[in-house]
Amino acid sequence: MNQIDVSHALLKDAQELGHEARAGRNDHAVLKLWLRMLACTTQIEAEIRKRLREQFAMSLARFDYLAQLYRHPDGLKMRALSRYLMVTGGNVTGLTDELEREGLVQRADSPEDRRTFIVSLTAKGRSSFEVMAKAHESWLLELFDGIDAKSVQRMFADLGELRVHLVNHNNASTSKEKT
Structure with a gap:
């Protein structure tokens, strides 16, 4: 199996897991992205919680x-x-x-x-x-x-861009509320 086939198989598996299963085929890409980010965060946090509890009480x-x-x-x-x-x-x-x-x-x-x-x-x-x-x-x-280093760097940069966008959006919303 080549790298592309592996990636497609992993993507198919990911779509059947957790929060993402709530999204329908016709849902917006942004909704699917949000659910995927939430699923990843929830899964990582659950594992960290478990390990902290087991190893350090x-x-x-x-x-x-x-x-x-x-x-x-x-x-x-x-x-x-x-x-x-x-x-x-x-x-x-x-x-x-x-x-x-x-x-x-x-x-x-x-x-x-x-x-x-x-x-x-x-x-x-x-x-x-x-x-x-x-x-x-x-x-x-x-x-x-x-996950290769280049992918990690790309995700970090992309999420940084999202974070800046959200801060700007929230600041603009707050300014509108004050006027």
């Missing part, structure tokens, strides 16, 4: 929380952490309580506002996250193994 939400703090070594105010994670303050407080009990994060009073806490990783939290992040990276490499 860690939820994806907790991993994302630790990742944000890892990117900000001086810590973050709870409000900023909530914004970065796109969750409510209550969710951040609950995660902070759990992770603090486990010795992975610490809270300190903000020097600017005594009503605010700055949350940061402890040494244990930093080293634990580094181990998980290394595994996370290897899982993604494994999941994308078999």
Whole structure:
């Protein structure tokens, strides 16, 4: 079987899976693309969630929380952490309580506002996250193994173009709403 035949067989298989199965033959290409992107994201996320749970007894939400703090070594105010994670303050407080009990994060009073806490990783939290992040990276490499580098770069560029388009579209919509 040549490369084109393999690609066609894989495409046929992909069309029978998950979210894409909801699309009809006559549906717009954009709808089919959206469903395919959603299916891929859902499938990758489910696998990452499973592996984090099995290997580290860690939820994806907790991993994302630790990742944000890892990117900000001086810590973050709870409000900023909530914004970065796109969750409510209550969710951040609950995660902070759990992770603090486990010795992975610490809270300190903000020097600017005594009503605010700055949350940061402890040494244990930093080293634990580094181990998980290394595994996370290897899982993604494994999941994308078999897709050639040129295809990965092309998808990255195409999705970047989509992202810019969406930001511009949303900004234009917001401007129209204000007038």
